[in-house]
Amino acid sequence: MEARRLNDCPDWRYLLVEFYEMYRRGRAGGSAKIRAHQRVVREAVSKVMADNPVVQPQPREDKPVTAHLKRALDQGRRETTQSMIRAIESVQDDLSWLYGYEKVPRGLSQKFAYAEFVGPQGPVVSDRVILGLVLFAPKCTYPAHSHDGLTESYFTLSGAVSENDDGVFAPGSMIFNPPGRMHRLTTGDNEPTLLAYAWHGAHDKLVAQKMVFTRRKKEQP
Template sequence: MDAATRTLSDCPDWRYLLREFYEMYRTGPAGGSKVIAGHQRRVRERIGKVITENPAVIAREAEDKPVTAHLRRALDQGRRERTESMIRAIEAISPELSWLYGYEKVPRGLAKKYAFAEFAGPHGPIQTQQLILGIVLFAPQTTYPAHAHDGLTESYLTLSGAVSENDEGVFAPGSMIFNPPGRKHRLTTSSNEPTLLAYAWEGPAGKLSDQKMAFTKQRRSST
């Protein structure tokens, strides 16, 4: 079959990956938060719609970035965690991934420490306007500058390693980081191990297809 005409049902590894996302958003705790529980429900519902719609799966040219030298270690570490099933699903499609930066200008030093790969969305292999799913990989001792997402609700699932957001806690494998639309957030990773996060963005289709990635500019002190 021509790769350009494949649909989700023709690509079982990609379909299994969506099922893993669905299960993580079904079984992951919401910590008593109705807002987070609502986000989890919407992500599940949208994944269900993607599977039912059986969208096209477009082969992307595989592309690495310097940080992908840490991917094997991140996956190995994830096999020891309760995220193991998701790790195996990612490994199955990892040779097909196109790793990207998402910014026109990447801050000095970050180009060697960060990249993401989109799985599903307007620009992903799985073509959909329902939501955006993917993974982001950080090298050890990385600071990902403050940024926000206009009109989109975002969550990260920690798959391996550890990460803090805005210095307000440490998120170990299996935990979720939740960011409502417009919330500025800055990520830092541990000193000795890479960190692998899965992410989901949900919101209006127009925001999903035209999201502008930009870091928050730091104001210079007047003193």
């Protein structure tokens, strides 16, 4: 049986269109670096759609935090991100929620998971860019980590998140992390938080990214 491709799967293609529009309309706040990143992501998404890549179904997999997904999507319908929320709902039954770490810190396994949309492992198979979702439960602390050779951005779709205690990012706002930047995320007390993310970088970094948390050094007595 011939593999299905993106043009045969309208829901996945519309989801990529929503990513393109999010990175076209998203505000850069006057930052040339953020504006350049938005352009790079748009160009990568456009090339993925032009490639008409294979869509490789992933086994459905849930994690404890996905019990919060319905609420996160419901809240997102009230925001300017509602068009992206509807596109996600169209493919949510085909998502594989993962941890991505060999060792997950105690307690985090109940409050975090991610689902990839586009990337070397699929479901939309591409090595141009990695796109996906991250879901956090209320009162979640996602430990400090960084990404080697990858530029990362998050768009808040619902809920609210703080990075490095430097501010609060509400729906429609973007967090930008250049390669190697340490970042720690915390979420609000009462609602889940849903983020869309994009990773962009060299081919070898995209296909072999190792995700690890940074251990805090013990204070000297």
